[in-house]
Ligand SMILES: NC(=O)c1ccc[n+]([C@@H]2O[C@H](COP(=O)([O-])OP(=O)(O)OC[C@H]3O[C@@H](n4cnc5c(N)ncnc54)[C@H](O)[C@@H]3O)[C@@H](O)[C@H]2O)c1
């Protein structure tokens with residue numbers, strides 16, 4: 001037990017390295033890339049203290065060179081998932097009882113390992129396995145992951161410090177217990193940082209976790225487990241299983257000890273998980289916490305007063321960085337007629353200069369999309385737009401999967417504001433633009449709000465403060481992360497807590513105190529120093 005009321009190191013955002021030619025970090029990441037690309041890793045299941053190799057493996061292939069094999073990962077069977085629950089529950093008592101400063105130390109050490117000795121490795125794994133350019137890998141797998149770890153430690157101490165008042169003669173205390181049971185963390189392919197945060201945030205608060213990464217993030221998932229182990233995380237606190245998602249969910253959500261799910265991924269999958277939890281509700285020891293951050297159809301709305309170069313740059317970056325595979329990516333835009341010719345000219349010039357290929361070639365701005373099924377889906381939407389009466393492809397539109405799953409950054413222009421790609425999440429480098437009459441600004445605000453079921457991110461551009469105020473109010477429920485004169489991507493931990501409502505999730509704001517509060521169950525303790533010894537009130541005489 002602590003013998004002091006400790007202060008933790010002040011959290012700060014990890015500075016983003018430049019990787020400019022001639023820098024040490026560029027040399028290091030390229031060396032790590034080469035080494036990983038020319039070897040084959042074998043990613044096991046991590047259950048308790050064991051690394052389990054089931055022999056039922058799947059290959060890991062870089063999306064930009066899909067015939068290349070850079071490793072294998074092992075798939076779990078039912079018995080392994082049950083074993084992971086057992087290992088978690090076995091670790092629980094000791095982990096939950098460990099003094100908080102030791103839990104904090106483990107995750108602060110993980111942050112420093114990522115900032116130093118593991119930086120090149122985790123970035124290279126993210127570049128290869130998830131097809132991120134070096135800058136996109138750096139802001140995700142290095143900086144955002146480090147930020148989650150550092151800031152969560154600080155938030156944890158704020159939660160513990162928040163105490164009720166005590167009136168004379170009594171002492172009221174609040175303790176924040178971990179949940180009874182285990183947490184199921186399910187993570188998406190597109191952010192290594194999210195994969196690290198979803199199991200580690202509940203673990204930091206004293207919980208034990210079974211983590212299921214995405215099949216297309218296994219290369220960096222393996223590195224995350226290496227980092228946690230080297231940081232000193234005790235066996236069984238975070239157990240990693242991969243394989244058939246439906247089977248894994250059936251076992252975990254079907255367990256009496258299931259205490260919560262920490263999910264990030266698509267809305268459909270989250271809805272299924274919620275329904276499964278509902279079906280099992282009478283089985284659980286405690287009501288499970290359900291936290292899910294899901295899809296988006298994120299908008300950029302320009303006012304006639306906005307500056308065309310700013311709008312065009314926000315679209316180039318917001319829509320096409322990481323091939324549009326951010327839940328926050330700008331995927332629908334509303335541009336007033338008066339500035340459209342300039343915005344169009346600048347945007348198309350930007351796009352003409354974007355190079356696409358392997359992340360190893362650092363002159364590439366974009367790379368491949370994650371899988372063949374994603375490629376096929378995107379190609380079908382592009383073809384449909386080419387054949388539509390109410391839409392046209394005005395830039396890009398080509399695709400080729402012979403070597404990698406390459407989809408050219410594409411812009412669809414539509415005069416139908418409810419055109420399919422204005423409403424449906426595509427999750428790729430496809431931006432749909434609707435040009436509106438300047439006089440229809442207010443109608444367009446309504447349109448932006450009502451067009452999609454999602455409410456994750458959105459951006460408005462304007463030089464007119466009245467218009468900014470009006471849009472901020474009109475779009476109050478349209479986005480959980482709302483940007484004024486900035487692109488809708490790139491939230492920073494501690495600065496722009498992230499998440500949305502409506503079909504975009506439970507809005508529990510990853511990278512904030514609000515998220516950590518979901519992983520504890522407070523107990524109020526009242527202690528009376530001198531208890532009464534007579535039941536009669538004074539007025540009874
Ligand atoms: N709101 C956010 O913060 C946020 C962040 C990143 C990604 N996303 C969303 O994630 C999606 C893209 O990621 P993805 O393609 O990895 O999503 P996905 O929904 O296909 O997969 C997410 C995770 O769920 C797993 N899964 C699939 N079926 C399952 C089941 N029946 N039971 C349990 N797990 C199951 C997958 O294996 C993966 O680990 C997009 O919709 C994007 O908007 C949202």
Ligand SMILES: N[C@@H](CCC=O)C(=O)O
Nearest residue numbers: 326327328489490491498
């Ligand atoms: N937090 C990231 C998006 C995560 C989802 O993919 C951003 O703000 O761009």
